[in-house]
Amino acid sequence: MQRVGVIGGGLMGAGIAEVSARAGHDVIVTEAGSASARAALGRLEKSLARAEAKGKLASAAVVLDRIRVTTDLDAVADRDVVIEAIVEDETAKAELFKRLDTVVTSPDAILASNTSSIPIMKLGVVTSRPQQVIGIHFFNPVPVLQLVELVPSLLTSPETTERARAWVEGPVGDGGLGKRTIDCQDRAGFVVNALLIPFILSAIRMYESGFASAEDIDRGLVLGAAHPQGPLSLADLIGLDTTKAIAESLYEEFKEPLYAPPPLLQRMVDAGLLGRKTRRGFYTYE
Template sequence: MNHTSATNVGVVGCGLMGAGIAEVAARSGHDVVVVESDEARATAGRDRLEASLQRAEAKGKIPSAADVLARIRVVTVMEELADRDLVVEAIVEDEAAKTALFRQLDAIVTSPDAILASNTSSIPIMKLAVVTSRPTHVLGIHFFNPVPVLKLVEIVPSLLTDRETVARSRTFVEGLGKEPIDCQDRAGFVVNALLIPFILSAIRMFESGFATAEDIDRGLVLGAAHPQGPLALADLIGLDTTKAVAESLYEEFKEQLYAPPPLLARMVEAGLLGRKTGRGFYTYDK
C-alpha cells in the first residue's frame, strides 16, 4: 500500500453507515468492495447506494452516479476483501459480532500493512484489536450519519495502534473531504460520550411527565439553536442504537447518567425504534 492513500477500500456491512462510507470512498476515487451477509441484503445495499448517488447527481454534487457506482462492488463473500489496503467494519453495534468479524478479517486480509478499522460508536477498540495478530494496525474510524453529509470523523487509536496507522488513517479521512478529530479509546469517544447522556436526560424528562416531547425538542431548537431536538434526534439515530451506546457507556463508566431509562428499554422491546420503524417519540410516514 502506498502510504499516502488507501486505493483498495473494503467495507463490511451495507446498511445506512456502510453504504455511506462506501459512497464517500468511491466518490473520492477509491476502488470499493462492500460485503453483506446475504444476497437480499446485498441487493438492498446496492439499491441504497444507487438511490443516494442518483440524488447527489440530480443536485449537481457529482458529475455522474454511474461512474461512482462503477467503482463499487457489493458482494456476499468475505474472501473478496483479501486484497484491500483498508477495511472499515460497519456491522451491528454488538461486541461479540464485531470481535468475531475482526478475527475473520485478520485471517482474510493478506497485506500485513493493511489497516483494519471499526466504525463502532461505542465499543472499545482494544477489544477488537486484541483478537487480531496485528493490533498495531487496528483503530476506530467513526463516521457520522448521514455519512455523505456530515464532515466529522473520530479517529480512535487503541493503546497498541502505531503512529503510522493513525497518520495513514487521517490522510485517508482527509482525502474523503472529512475533518478528523483525535479521540482516546474510551466508550463513546468524544461525541457520543457528550451526546448520549444529553439524549437520556431528555428521555427522563419526558418519562417523568415534566414536559411533552414537542416542548422539550422545541426548547432546545429555539433556545439553544440545536438543528433538532434530542428526542427527534434519538428517533433519527434509532432507539435501539441509542440504547446500545448507552449500555456500552454504562458498562465502561458505571455512571448513572449513562444508564438507559426504563421507557427507552420498553420502547425498544416494543419495536418502536424511531424513524426506521415509523414510530418512536414521534410518528413517521413509513
C-alpha cells in the first residue's frame, strides 16, 4: 500500500501523514478548509524540521515533498488506504465514511478510522464495503509512539486485517511503517483507552474534590508509580475535549459510572480549556 490518504490534518492526522511519508509513501492529506489546510502543512513542516535538527531525519524537504495537503476530498480517490482522523464524533465520522465509500474508487482500498473509542461497526455499516473497514488507531505523538491498535468489526474480512497489519508492522523502506500492533475487540475504547480513561477520570475527580493538587497528583504517579507523565498532564496532552468524547463513548456502551465524565471536565470543555492545544487545561502552557 504505497498511496496513503489521511482525512484531517490535526495532531493525529499530521502525525500519521508524517510517519507514512517518512516510510516512503505518497501521501495526500485533506482538510475541510484552506485555513485548516495551511495549519496542517505548518504542523508537518515544524515537526519534520525538528526531526531533521535532532538528526533523526536526513532531509525534511524530501519527506515533505511526498505529502500534498488539499481541501479536495476527491483527491483520495486512487488511494490504497484512507485513514480518517477527524473530530471524535460518531455522526461526523459516519457521514465521512458514506462519502469515502463513493469517492475512493480502488476496489481493494482499505477504509480505516483512527478513532479512539467509536465502534468500527458503526462506521463500516454505512458503506457498501464493511469488509474493508477497520480501525487503525495510532497514539500521540505518532512519530514517537510505536503502538497501533488494530480493530476489525464483525464484518471486517481477515484479509483486510492482515493487510493492515502487514502495512503497519512492515519494515520502513519495505512498504511498512515499522510499528507494533495489538489486536482489539470492537468495543468502545478498545484496549488502551478502556484502561486509561477511567484512570484519568479518577484523577480528575480527586482534583475536583480537593483531595490533592494537580501537581501533587501527577508527581505522585510519576515518582511513586514510575509513570512517565501524570494523569492530569496526560489529559492536557490528549486534549480535554477528546478525553470527554472517549469517556462519553465508553459510558454509552457500558453504562458504568466510572466512565462518566466528571462535572469539572464538562465545564472545562465548555469553557474552551482543552489542554495543550489551547494552552490552558489543568496547567497553563506558554
